[in-house]
Amino acid sequence: MTHPVDVHVGKRIRHRRWLVGMTQQQLAEHVGIKFQQIQKYETGANRVSASRLWDIADALEVPVSFFFEGLEASKSGEETAAEAIPADLMGDKEALDLIRSYYAIPEHQRRRLFELARVLSDVA
Structure with a gap:
């Protein structure tokens, strides 16, 4: 066990x-x-x-x-x-690929993308 x-x-x-x-x-x-x-x-x-x-x-x-x-x-x-x-998110290869891609973006662009995602999630 x-x-x-x-x-x-x-x-x-x-x-x-x-x-x-x-x-x-x-x-x-x-x-x-x-x-x-x-x-x-x-x-x-x-x-x-x-x-x-x-x-x-x-x-x-x-x-x-x-x-x-x-x-x-x-x-x-x-x-x-x-x-x-959700528990399966950390086991989801697509989610982890998204995270890797996010951190590959230059920092100033990444911050702008983050702010856009935050606004979109607040609207949803």
């Missing part, structure tokens, strides 16, 4: 990997394991050891604490900002 913490950490690994545009194979090569092991980590089927999590954090350029963010709030029943978004 999978432990909720292992599932949470796995989702955070997948989320960050997709945000940086890295494949499971690329992450596995950086860490020195097979991509099937990354799959098992991401589903929570296998528990990530502390040293392996350290290597994954290094490869994904985040602190180890990143993988535990939101865990306390979800345990206490509080809704975090990420949970206010």
Whole structure:
């Protein structure tokens, strides 16, 4: 049986990997394991050891604490900002591609796009 913490950490690994545009194979090569092991980590089927999590954090350029963010709030029943978004959004490749594209836009244009989106969402 999978432990909720292992599932949470796995989702955070997948989320960050997709945000940086890295494949499971690329992450596995950086860490020195097979991509099937990354799959098992991401589903929570296998528990990530502390040293392996350290290597994954290094490869994904985040602190180890990143993988535990939101865990306390979800345990206490509080809704975090990420949970206010539909649960499948962070697992949606199209949404993550949109985020990557957004950050590829020069900052001054990105701010204008952000303001336009905010106005449009207020009207809806």
